[in-house]
Amino acid sequence: MNKILLEFAEMPFVVKTHDDEIVAWLAEHFSGEQAEDGAGTEIEIAPDSRLTLVDNYQYLGQPPEASINDGILILEHPCYKGTFSLAEGKGKVWFSGREFLVSYLRTVVTVIIVNCGGLALHSSCILRNGKTYIFTGYSGAGKSTVIKLTEDPVIYSDEVTLLKKNDKGLFSIHHSPFRSEFHSDYLPPTADIAGIFFLRQDSRVFLEKMPPKEAIFAILPMVFFPINKTQLFENKIFSLCADLLKQVPVFKLHFRKDDTFWESIDTVLGKEV
Amino acid sequence: MTDLADFCRNSTMITRVIDGEAVIMDPQQGKVLALNEVGSFIWELLDSPHSQGDLLDKICREFNVGREEAAADLEEFLAVLKSKDLVVTA
Structure with missing residues (x-):
């Protein structure tokens, strides 16, 4: 064997x-x-x-x-x-x-x-200037599109983003080998998560900050899990999402099919720092 | 709803405070409910048994509201919590 x-x-x-x-x-x-x-x-x-x-x-x-x-x-x-x-x-x-x-x-x-204190999130994830950006939304929202619109993207995931708490309780992003379209060599874990972005295709490009209380309702359905209503896991997933939202800001990202969304992200996140 | 009964949280519910307000998960139903500021205050009190009268006294003190108005709102809120099995009466 x-x-x-x-x-x-x-x-x-x-x-x-x-x-x-x-x-x-x-x-x-x-x-x-x-x-x-x-x-x-x-x-x-x-x-x-x-x-x-x-x-x-x-x-x-x-x-x-x-x-x-x-x-x-x-x-x-x-x-x-x-x-x-x-x-x-x-x-x-x-x-x-x-x-x-x-x-x-x-x-x-x-x-x-x-x-193990982690979540598999239905999303794509790009590393850019030392920070990771998670793009999520239902099928067709544009998770792959934002990768295609990004110049030389370093891709942690294009479908399933693996997030896991480290020994200090901070979420890190791990290389996901579960890809649909964009494959990449192994990438080491990274803890610097700039934000989670719910994608909305639009004619204008702008961001709206989501209050964490609203974001938890949006993010729970994005967690990959094969079974509904398994009490133990529901509790854990709910708690992990709540913890994640304490650490990472969440936005609605209205974008059109060009790379100007990065300027909006940089502007808004620059002001947040 | 009787004023004499003590209310407290159904212990099977999972609560997380997000941005200072309570978000409750019912693990049996897989449903999530978010409370506003006043609801979160009441939910916090319901961590231990409280009568409706106790709750009313504390709400009026905390939020500086009239007793009559608060009583009607509390009655309605407790009825919602009971209908969703979020609280039990002792």
């Missing part, structure tokens, strides 16, 4: 598989390395899993059905089936198509990160 070590937001995972092709792909796609037992959360890949997607294209983008029973996260999808024991920190997955291995890992990470 091959064991490969992956890290997501400094959370180690050991993926076990007999398949050399999967090992090679994980090493390349997630910068994985050879691992020892007990080095992290264990994920075992079922032997008949395969990287190639065969005749299942209609299922790409379809989320899994998810539930938690007796502390076990269960994910069911036409192209993958996975479980993850929250108590033991061990999971198993069968998949047909590499996209679905990624989907399983991403879903497990969105759950585990909450237990």
Whole structure:
């Protein structure tokens, strides 16, 4: 059995598989390395899993059905089936198509990160002049567009931003390997978060500061989590969002499809300092 | 609603104070409710059991409002909290 070590937001995972092709792909796609037992959360890949997607294209983008029973996260999808024991920190997955291995890992990470004092936020995140900017909104709001409109963007995420508290309780942004369009080499964690921006496409470019009490209602639906109404996690996600909003200002960013939104951001944030 | 009963928070609710005002999460329902300044003051008091009369005295002192007006608003507010299972009566 091959064991490969992956890290997501400094959370180690050991993926076990007999398949050399999967090992090679994980090493390349997630910068994985050879691992020892007990080095992290264990994920075992079922032997008949395969990287190639065969005749299942209609299922790409379809989320899994998810539930938690007796502390076990269960994910069911036409192209993958996975479980993850929250108590033991061990999971198993069968998949047909590499996209679905990624989907399983991403879903497990969105759950585990909450237990580690973090959040997976539906957003893109750009590093610019030493600070990170989180752009969020529902699908079609422009999370990818702002990346395209930015000159030489350093991209921490284009779909799932991984935020996690450090040992001082401050949120840091971690490199997200869960990308939809813009891939990048590994980026180290960064704690300097300039703001969270809810995108509104408009003919004018301006920012509106959102009061934190309003922002919490806006940000809660942006947190990736596979299941609704799981009491323990709802409590944690709510508290983590409240903590995040104490540290990071939130704005509505009205923007049009050019790069002038950066001038507005610089002007408003410059005044805030 | 009787003036004699003591009201206190339903202990299953999660409260965070954001910008000086209370935001309450009902974990059973997955719903979030934000209170205004006066509501947040009352919610803070309800951390321990209070009668409606006690609450009214403290609101009038804190916000310098007339007792009659405050009583009607408090009655309405407590009814909302009860309808959402945010408070229990002792």
